[in-house]
Amino acid sequence: MNIFVIGIGLIGGSFAKDIKRLRPDSKIFGVDTNTSHLDEALSLGIIDVKSGYQDLTQADMVIASIPVDALAEKLPEILDAINDDCVVFDGGSTKSLICKTLENHPKRRNFLACHPIAGTEFSGPSAAMEGLYNGKTNIICEVEKTAFKLQERALGLFQEMGMRIRYMNPLAHDRHIAYVSHLSHISSFMLGKTVIEKEKNEKDIFDMAGSGFESTVRLAKSSPAMWTPIFEQNKDNVVEILEDYIQNLEAFKELLLENDYKGIYTEMDNTNKIKEILKGIPLNKQ
Amino acid sequence: MNIFVIGIGLIGGSFAKDIKRLRPDSKIFGVDTNTSHLDEALSLGIIDVKSGYQDLTQADMVIASIPVDALAEKLPEILDAINDDCVVFDGGSTKSLICKTLENHPKRRNFLACHPIAGTEFSGPSAAMEGLYNGKTNIICEVEKTAFKLQERALGLFQEMGMRIRYMNPLAHDRHIAYVSHLSHISSFMLGKTVIEKEKNEKDIFDMAGSGFESTVRLAKSSPAMWTPIFEQNKDNVVEILEDYIQNLEAFKELLLENDYKGIYTEMDNTNKIKEILKGIPLNKQ
Structure with missing residues (x-):
């Protein structure tokens, strides 16, 4: 499976590390506006290859772990770029604006709005930790808006990573x-x-x-x-x-x-x- | 050495545990108004014997680790009860009122005003930890008012416990x-x-x-x-x-x-x- 991690810091990098461990056949593509973070992620072995938005058509799964203002701006572009069988999920600490922004996007069904309640006060690829999400809660919003097969793909991963799932609406x-x-x-x-x-x-x-x-x-x-x-x-x-x-x-x-x-x-x-x-x-x- | 611990909770109990380890010949006398704490401390082996103010004449060292209102009330009585060669120190988180209260006490020279910066949010004898004070700061106030030989007795213990000493006036x-x-x-x-x-x-x-x-x-x-x-x-x-x-x-x-x-x-x-x-x-x- 081709997995793109957009924003390869604490949150995205910790996903990448768990995926490497649980699904060694996956190929992890790293995308980051901070090129030194990208180089660091590559040299730490967190990603397999440096990549960019132009390659998103190859993705089976996209993890968007960038600040919430960047999510609101970039998620429509990400959805524009992926193929119909790709699932995109985010890790943002706010959900209302993001869900509102994507409300009428033609690929809304490819998106799963997530907030994994995990992290530390540190940031950047060197802060990424294996097992960060084990036993932690992942809040999923508007699950009904995501295509069932694509929900399953993301939820399967969360389950393997040991996360507890909670469903909630974005306002709550x-x-x-x-x-x-x-x-x-x-x-x-x-x-x-x-x-x-x-x-x-x-x-x-x-x-x-x-x-x-x-x-x-x-x-x-x-x-x-x-x-x-x-x-x-x-x-x-x-x-x-x-x-x-x-x-x-x-x-x-x-x-x-x-x-x-x-x-x-x-x-x-x-x-x-x-x-x-x-x-x-x-x-x-x- | 006969060591009395008045208030056998987290602070006093952790002193007792370190003393037991570092100076196995010491005899630890426990004093506490809470009789169930006293029984617990005895059964946990934190103290050797249950005791009371009436036995304080036997003490070579008294550790007063009770709430700061109780310190202000009881320290004069404790000093009244000890012999001339006993050192008393406290662990209170405020120092001004206590130093003021003892200012003119005839046994002021037997008292060392201390604040070990250590602890957890837990309390009672079961919260006591060996090594709690290792590497921690102990703030000592008005050190010049304590008899030199008695300073040395307390400071020698603090040093063995691995504490860093800082001197300060009570107001600061x-x-x-x-x-x-x-x-x-x-x-x-x-x-x-x-x-x-x-x-x-x-x-x-x-x-x-x-x-x-x-x-x-x-x-x-x-x-x-x-x-x-x-x-x-x-x-x-x-x-x-x-x-x-x-x-x-x-x-x-x-x-x-x-x-x-x-x-x-x-x-x-x-x-x-x-x-x-x-x-x-x-x-x-x-």
């Missing part, structure tokens, strides 16, 4: 993912900013930071090029949940100012139930 | 630790609260959460009994940095509302330097 996806992913990134970026600004003249103070700080600011290492268009496409949901978050922080501050420590205890005690919730989240074992 | 400690630790806990608790409230009718939505969410809300599992008095004692510093954080989140929201995606990119790009900062933080390998 974008709303919930704002809560459980996009907000965490803003919280982390702004936490990092706040502390860096405060300590800008005392750099060695970070000796004092422990694993708790590391955990809460880890996502502030994420790629701005990837995250800016996510926030743009999901602006309304992100603003709404960000306002709730700010309001809760303000309320916590008020309790402090009023010396209401019973109230503060209760806030934390009520939130401790996150323990049970987190038990269900599959984590990367790195 | 409390200010900086508000930035690099206390704020992270509030950020995490309120993030957990925000998402739990939003998703209260859709519990299975947490299938969608990945390791990024887990990382940013991990600290929301922390003990309210431990954290409430920390926020109380460090209120001024915590309120100040919390206000900065809220302001940065508001500014990020404004950029979104104004569709200033170049501004959003720049905010994230500037904060990416956290990568370099985080490289210096020793983490738990669990």
Whole structure:
């Protein structure tokens, strides 16, 4: 099978690595606007050959793992270029605009809208990991719009890779993912900013930071090029949940100012139930 | 050597485990108001014997690892009870009130004010870990107020345990630790609260959460009994940095509302330097 990976970074590269392992007969074609990433992917053995859009007619499967603004722009072109028996799926963290953009595309049936909930804060081909998707959730939107035979081709791969499948509509996806992913990134970026600004003249103070700080600011290492268009496409949901978050922080501050420590205890005690919730989240074992 | 551990949870229990390993001749006396913790610590072999304040005259070293409100209340009594050749140190996450409280105590020279920057979000004797402190920073305040011979006794242990020592005054400690630790806990608790409230009718939505969410809300599992008095004692510093954080989140929201995606990119790009900062933080390998 000829498999094209468009965008050969953490997400696309990790797909390529699993495919190599599970289906050694596949040929992996790499496409990337970043030529040094492409060279790196080739030398790391993540792809078999460097390729481009002009070769897409040869593809049996296309994995589009580029930032969500590029997906909205390029997916119509990708669908234009493929043959009728090729399945294209993406890995974008927003689904509404992409599904809307392709709504009336003559090859809509060749596309499967996906969001594999997996990743790390790193990017580029060197960040690609075998087994990244094992045990992780893959959210699929508007599955009914994809040709059955092509659904099966993609789902078969996801199953071999050990992914759990969940079906959802694009609007619900974008709303919930704002809560459980996009907000965490803003919280982390702004936490990092706040502390860096405060300590800008005392750099060695970070000796004092422990694993708790590391955990809460880890996502502030994420790629701005990837995250800016996510926030743009999901602006309304992100603003709404960000306002709730700010309001809760303000309320916590008020309790402090009023010396209401019973109230503060209760806030934390009520939130401790996150323990049970987190038990269900599959984590990367790195 | 007779070593008393007052408060036999994660912090005290991890000290006890390392002492057992490094100095097998030591006898570990456990003291805890929670009798089931005390029984558990005994059955886990973390302590050799259950004990109480009445036995403190036998102590060569006392490790006070109880919440910071209890430290402020109990440390004077502990110092009253020990003999002149005993060193007492604590592990509290705030240092100003404790140092102030003991300022004029006749046995001030027997006390070493410590804050080992180590821990996990878990608590109780079962959370105690051998090697927790290896490679971690221990901040010592007002070292000059402790008798030299007693400093040496405690520092010798810290060195054997692999800790890095930093000296600081209590006011500077409390200010900086508000930035690099206390704020992270509030950020995490309120993030957990925000998402739990939003998703209260859709519990299975947490299938969608990945390791990024887990990382940013991990600290929301922390003990309210431990954290409430920390926020109380460090209120001024915590309120100040919390206000900065809220302001940065508001500014990020404004950029979104104004569709200033170049501004959003720049905010994230500037904060990416956290990568370099985080490289210096020793983490738990669990």
